Amino acid sequence: NFMLTQPHSVSESPGKTVTISCTRSSGSIASNYVQWYQQRPGSAPTTVIYEDNQRPSGVPDRFSGSIDSSSNSASLTISGLKTEDEADYYCQSYDSSNVVFGGGTKLTVL
Amino acid sequence: QVQLVESGGGLVKPGGSLRLSCAASGFTFSDYYMSWIRQAPGKGLEWVSYISSSGSTIYYADSVKGRFTISRDNAKNSLYLQMNSLRAEDTAVYYCARKNLYYFDYWGQGTLVTVSS
Numbered sequence: 748n749f750m751l752t753q754p755h756s757v758s759e760s761p762g763k764t765v766t767i768s769c770t771r772s773s774g775s776i777a778s779n780y781v782q783w784y785q786q787r788p789g790s791a792p793t794t795v796i797y798e799d800n801q802r803p804s805g806v807p808d809r810f811s812g813s814i815d816s817s818s819n820s821a822s823l824t825i826s827g828l829k830t831e832d833e834a835d836y837y838c839q840s841y842d843s844s845n846v847v848f849g850g851g852t853k854l855t856v857l
Numbered sequence: 858q859v860q861l862v863e864s865g866g867g868l869v870k871p872g873g874s875l876r877l878s879c880a881a882s883g884f885t886f887s888d889y890y891m892s893w894i895r896q897a898p899g900k901g902l903e904w905v906s907y908i909s910s911s912g913s914t915i916y917y918a919d920s921v922k923g924r925f926t927i928s929r930d931n932a933k934n935s936l937y938l939q940m941n942s943l944r945a946e947d948t949a950v951y952y953c954a955r956k957n958l959y960y961f962d963y964w965g966q967g968t969l970v971t972v973s974s
Contacts, residue, residue, distance in 0.1 A: 748919075782960040784902070791952060791964040792902065798959060837902050841959060844916045846892070846904035 749773045751838050751849035758855040761828050767852045769838030770820040777814055781821040782839045785832075786851075792837065796823060830856050859883040859963045861953045866968030873943050873972070879936040879953030879965060887911075887931040890956035893938045895949035896967070903949070906938070907956055921947075943972045 750772040759765040769781065781799050784792035794803050796812035799821065809829075814821045821840075825832055833856045838849040865877040877893070892907035906917045906927040915927055926939040936953055950969050954961035 780959045784961075786902075791966055792961075793964070794960060794962055797957075797962075803962070835901075839902075839960065845918070846907065848894075848902040848904060851901040 748845055749840075749842065749847060751840060751847055753836075753838060753849040753852045755850070756853040756855065758857055759828055761830060761856055763828050764824060764826040765828060765854065767823045767825075767836055767838075767854070768818075768820050769822070769849050770818065771840065774842070775816065776819045776821055776840075777816050779840045779842060781812065781814060783810075783812055783821075783823045784837045784839065786835045786837065788834075795836075825854075828856050832856055859955065861955065861963055861965035863951060863953050863965045863968040866951065866970045868971045868973065869943055870974050871944060871972055874939070874941045875943065875970060877938040877940065877951055877953075877968060877970070881934045881936065881953075881955075884955070886929075886934040891929060891936045892954045892956050892961060893927060893936075894952045894954055894961070894964075895947075895970075896952070897946075897949040900949075905951070908936070940970070943970075945972050948972045 752770045783796040785795045786792040795806050795810045800812040809826045811824045835851045837851045860882045862880045869875050893905040908915050908927045924942045928937045950967040952967045953965040955963040
């Protein structure tokens with residue numbers, strides 16, 4: 748099994764851009780799609796990015812996803828930060844029989 | 858609209874058993890894989906298990922293999938998780954989620970399982 752490693756926390760000011768990384772420990776990041784979930788306190792997670800870079804309907808285009816094979820990592824970028832973006836963010840991928848979540852990143856917008 | 862409602866959580870002693878249920882509505886339940894995902898207090902998300910649309914394919918995380926059993930009843934639009942030999946480290950909010958190919962597109966609000974003497 749592989750692991751997905753995220754920074755524990757990131758912070759940025761409203762209006763700015765932040766990027767959260769998700770590094771795969773073994774196997775290619777490009778071999779399986781990466782998803783990103785947002786979880787606000789006391790709520791269930793919701794999807795903000797699926798299949799590396801696809802946004803579900805209703806998710807603003809301020810949210811974007813990408814993968815970088817050179818660093819074997821995926822990234823979630825949020826531009827034009829709003830206070831409502833403050834939440835925990837989790838990356839997720841899979842292999843033939845397992846689903847793997849990253850440890851989560853707490854985004855503070857201050 | 859898609860709704861997933863979990864039930865069955867509660868306080869149980871170590872070594873005990875509990876059965877979680879998830880009632881699905883707003884979509885054709887028998888068309889989708891379904892999953893259980895848990896979150897220990899103050900911790901991150903941990904995938905537990907998923908089951909194919911027909912129930913013929915099932916996978917478990919190593920942490921629950923041999924102790925937990927996932928099942929579904931498509932006639933009742935329901936997903937289940939039978940949890941045996943429970944341990945303190947199984948304490949978590951358990952979410953039912955719909956699996957859409959590679960990701961989980963709808964989640965329930967979760968049910969809390971507390972394993973403590």
